[in-house]
Amino acid sequence: MFKLAIKNILFYKGRSITTSVLTFVSTMLFVVFVSMQDGSHNAMLENSLKIYTGAIEIYHKEYRDVGGNEYLIQDVKTIIDKLSQIDAIEAVSARYETYGLLSSKGQSAASMVAGIEPSKERVLSSLYAALREGEFLSDTSGNCLYMGAELVKKLRLKMGEELAFVGSASDNSFAADIFKLCGVFKTGSFEFDSSSSFISRSYFDKLMNGENKASYIPVKIKNLDEVDALNSKIVEVLNDEELESLTWKTLMKTLVEAMEVDNIFGYISLSLFFVVIFFVIMIYGFVNVSSRIKEFGVLRCIGLSKSNIFLLLFYEIFILSSAAIVLAAPLAASICYYYSINPIVIEGIAEMYKDYGIVSDEVPFDFNIFTISWNLGVIYVLNFLSVIYPYMYINSFKPIEASRHV
Amino acid sequence: MFKLLVKMAWKNSFLRLSRTLLVIMMIGVSMSMMLGIQGLYDGMTVNMIDKNKRSDSGDISIYAKEYRIEKDLKHTIKNAAQIKEQLQKREGIEAVVLRLRAEGLASTARKSTFTTINAIDLAEEESFGKFSAFLKEGELDLDKRGALVGIELAKTLKIRIGSKVIFSTQDVSGEINSIALKVTGIVQTTNIVLDKSAIFVQSKKLYTFLGVGADEATQIAIKSHDEKLYASLKETYPNLDVKSFLELQPMMKMMQEMMRIFNSITFFIVMSVVFIGILGVMYVSVLDRIREFGIMLGIGMHYKYIRLQIFLEALFVGFIGYASGAILGIILLVYLRDYGLDLSAFADAMQSFGYETTVHGTIKFSYFSTTFLAIMSASVLSVLIPLRKIKTLKPIEVIKAEK
Structure with missing residues (x-):
């Protein structure tokens, strides 16, 4: 089944490239965004703790x-x-x-x-x-x-x-x-x-x-x-x-709450990108599957079960997602690591936001393997979810009907 | 012919219903979410700017030259009342208020903190910035010893309606003086500086307490939408410090700018991904019917009619997606405008950062017009590659080809 999945990926190049590219983009966006958000929050807390407030x-x-x-x-x-x-x-x-x-x-x-x-x-x-x-x-x-x-x-x-x-x-x-x-x-x-x-x-x-x-x-x-x-x-x-x-x-309840609010707005913004990307990956998956109905019908007729078909689709999306994530993860992690050591400096931001307790012009990133791992996990889950509808669509056909589909 | 093409395009748009519905859903959901986010973020900024203007600086504020560097009662505008009269006579000025402000120490029996006392005339503030809308608790009563305090200051001093506060400061002659006040109301202006430190008292009372002349003021705030007024005032009062709202609040300008950049980037990314989605579907839709197009070309139909039909198909799908997104978006935006996003679970943080606990969105026509153009353009652009494929078709070969 795994081999068949690889064959399909290589055969339907358009869908494979689009899915991988979009997964790559969403992975980069997610990991870097969360790292920046966590990093700036940690810096705010550390600065506040360092100045006067005790742990x-x-x-x-x-x-x-x-x-x-x-x-x-x-x-x-x-x-x-x-x-x-x-x-x-x-x-x-x-x-x-x-x-x-x-x-x-x-x-x-x-x-x-x-x-x-x-x-x-x-x-x-x-x-x-x-x-x-x-x-x-x-x-x-x-x-x-x-x-x-x-x-x-x-x-x-x-x-x-x-x-x-x-x-x-x-x-x-x-x-x-x-x-x-x-x-x-x-x-x-x-x-x-x-x-x-x-x-x-x-x-x-x-x-x-x-x-x-x-x-x-x-x-x-x-x-x-x-x-x-x-x-x-x-x-x-x-x-x-x-x-x-x-x-x-x-x-520092107020500061902690403020960070939670900031996180909420951050994730709301990010969810927009995820929804759009999820839809596009699903559409490409669906288009791909709907052009292969006959193929799936034949596979079912020669004895493959519904779970085999699901496994085939799962392998396809798993391979495509992994290929993108394998490329994106080290790149995103490197960016996070680099900026955690060399924070981005936005001149004048501390002066501008002094009433909000901002004390530094530096915006450091957070480099945390655990955070990066759960970010990647979320991308995998989203991609897996995107094959559910195409799978349900194939199953709406009876094997004989599907094998005669034009 | 055009009618026939429209009919064919409409029918073909829904030939593969699930596929078309997925694209419409993608456009609709992503567009409504984008509109909601834009409206919410814009609403936060617009609300903050509006309340900052109403509670403090107005559209333009005038100070004595040295006042903003050294906030001392020495640096008042000596003929403020006269300037106010002159300004009120000018066209394009909607309202003018005089304010006197002094920094000092506010103490209750148990707590003390630094505060700024503000002399205001409630009736004037009402017509200037609907001051009553800032009231969170208590009543707007500045008679006798009545005082209104900022919401964050009330939290710091642990004071409630009816609490007594002693305010101490240096008067105009340099003597330390104290005044006893009774809290009659708690206000939230969402101006972070005022909410954290302001005590508002009756104008006359503070003038007497500080020993400042009745004609003087530390600030003249002007409400006006006349864009030329700022330059004109600068010319009229060269010895005073005339500042526009954005000069006084550079952070607001930066916030507005950041929001604009953020919304533009979001818009661009979302529309690019939407474009990829439509492209995929239109490309496959054309490929599925390549034999059909071959036959059409073969029986003598001109390429331009096929092109028009495909453009119309893309526009139909794009428009229905846009319409569904616009309907969902309007529902979401109206909800956010009328009911807002309730963040009262994070009340302390929201208030300390100058936001209300319920964040309200705003609705702008431009959200819909720019999105309409972007979706229609994405739809049209998405068929360019499939059209090139049809243009290079050899009808006979395609007709002969196995399906």
Whole structure:
């Protein structure tokens, strides 16, 4: 049957070439498109995680939903000690975040002011790597403020200049102090750079009455793929019903949802191509089969069963699809691999979409053998489906009737 | 003769019914899907642009020269009220509004975040951009301490209707001042910046709070469809910063451009594949009847009549495919326009990116006209190769040939 299928493929060249070419095009389109979509999503997530958000963050329950100083974590040291027992954790720290007004000589702006542990933060986030001017904080940097470049611009500050802070402390009392600009960072995230400033906790805790307290505890883990398992472990180790440990999937729910929406629209667009290509492959298959009704009638008359006929059609489409996929898969995979290492750069896209949290002009592809495999699987399935109607059409003829068909 | 050819072409189009129906289905399904996708994507962009214009920039906005670089109350348009009067007298201007805007900190008892406070006149905003259509919750009431907040800001501050918010900022003299507000409504403008950070309050109240003169404003937004107005305003107000919508929102321009490119590429690919489909069927259809054409040529029928008949066959199939696609497409587009695609399961993401949770499509005549031309052209082109085959036929040989 396999030999017969090959003979038929070679005999009906027009149909064979069209089917293979269309399968080749759809394979290339599908694999490259999914790779680009996944790659850009992964990059967005990685960039967001790298900048400031931890892979896991531990909160007092209600802090995120209700907020307020009564929902600050109260016994930070004990929690950090417990977490240090877990090997899979790379770094852990405690952040104290508040919002207040910062005023330079002539300007005022609202800002998130966060007390951080500078030495731990160097490992935990990309704040240190984002340094553009001056210096990063240290545990002894006192009232030094490390500020986003856009906020510095807004306040028209120069390095070393002083600015006033007005906010409220952890006991809801009025908190005010004079800080000094010591460092400027630029992460590329417009919103973050225009609204955030950092100060060493050793100084800030005294001002905010925040010793041994934290807004939350960010955790950096060694392997991001194990985030769910590790999160369960953290919950188990902490064993405190008042705390909640959340992974980046919950913390960045909006971003994850946005990617899902993007995927939906991507697949809607792609489905259009698939429907058209599916129809054309089916039409060519049908045209081919309908010109061979007599041949199929004779085959049935000499003893071939319906399943043999199906097998023949299946072999034909399998060989044609495989020929196209064997050519397309390595080519598409190479493109994905190349652009995963050398991302496409679209100049100005980060600036243009800064309000949407885009921080880089690079659009990297994702190279994942599993993804490529299921993409190829989908193409195979579509091609197999395209022979169902032609097969049903042949079976609508009785063998004798088919053998006399003109 | 022409009548006879039309009759023959019509009958021959359906000689192999299953085959013809498959082609019609292919054209119909792919065309309706393409129209649906085009309408949906265009609808998203059009809706976003429309709401951005209505909620903020209008078609043209005027600022003080330095304001967009340094958003400070020092850089207001000093004679804004006078300019507004002048603009209202000009022909081609549909509406003008003055806005005052200041950045600051909004705090509830538990949360704080950065915000932008906007002084608006509700009646003027209504005639400018149907502001009431942005209301998602509560009511449009800016009396006393009433304030409207952007939907994303409300989420950040965890505030509801009736919540109290303290807004602190620097007034025109440089002093830090605070004002207590009560949330009366939550609005979604789909302008991502406003939804994330805007508080809207009554114009008079904010002017007093900030100590800004009644004639001043940070922005004059103009609604007009007069294409020459932009150049004219630039000339009239050389000391002010006159900006068109697309200058203020280059991202929208890029989005529109990207959508146009995407739709063109999609259109080209789909029509190319449709062409291959019609070609295959027409080619086989001609080959099946090659003896028939040989006989027709043999009994003296001129080649041009056969050519016309085959063209008509292709056009019939193409047209029926187009008609079925247009009907399906209209149904799909009307549904998308009236009911939209409900993405409320992803509400947070949609709102944070400036989209409504239900995405509505749009219908343009050009979708149907360009598709009609493309399908008819594809149908005509698809018979050129089969026709060459007939042209080179030797009638006697074909008639003698075994079937």
